[in-house]
Amino acid sequence: MLMVIPGSDTGRHAALMDRAFRFRHAVFVDEKGWDELRQSDGRERDRFDDEHAVHHVCLRGDEIVGYQRLLPTTRPHLLSDVLSDLCRRRPPRGPRVFEWTRFCVAPGSREMRHRGDSPFLELAQGVVEWGMANRVDTVTVAIDWRLMVIAMQLRFFVRPLGFPKRIGRDEVVALRMSFNRETLAAIQQARGCGEPVLPVPALPSAA
Numbered sequence: 001m002l003m004v005i006p007g008s009d010t011g012r013h014a015a016l017m018d019r020a021f022r023f024r025h026a027v028f029v030d031e032k033g034w035d036e037l038r039q040s041d042g043r044e045r046d047r048f049d050d051e052h053a054v055h056h057v058c059l060r061g062d063e064i065v066g067y068q069r070l071l072p073t074t075r076p077h078l079l080s081d082v083l084s085d086l087c088r089r090r091p092p093r094g095p096r097v098f099e100w101t102r103f104c105v106a107p108g109s110r111e112m113r114h115r116g117d118s119p120f121l122e123l124a125q126g127v128v129e130w131g132m133a134n135r136v137d138t139v140t141v142a143i144d145w146r147l148m149v150i151a152m153q154l155r156f157f158v159r160p161l162g163f164p165k166r167i168g169r170d171e172v173v174a175l176r177m178s179f180n181r182e183t184l185a186a187i188q189q190a191r192g193c194g195e196p197v198l199p200v201p202a203l204p205s206a207a
Contacts (some may be wrong), residue, residue: 033168066119
């Protein structure tokens, strides 16, 4: 199950979001060693967790097994204000471009073998479905460079924005990734499931 929580609505999901921030801290700080994100309360939050953010929380029952966040690039975001040194030039911005950030999957759920219940693939499909429903066709990301190959296998159209840089235990690269219905079909094929991962009202009505 993939829950979509707009930043303006996090107050109604305070307990779940508190767990999501702890989940982010456990992955990015404790595991990956991104020490600049460390918080004394064990909750990884930043100034971009505001009313403009869109949170995707992947659940199996009551357990959080994955998380990601989408930020509008028409406002300040990570690649524009924090990780700008990852880009040789200014990263793409605009109403059809969002930043895909804080993507993470629980350690026990990272098996990359294609299967319908893979949180990794469910989160990726969630980005594409959400984008198609909201007139967004491009994301910028800062991820471990090894995930670039997987993104291309899933038919994201990938363009590096700079060179890899070590952050914690990761070699992080900034990418521009565009997607379309071919991307959605590739992810669905990898999952072995043609069903949407987002609630039906969130999907586009046009064919």
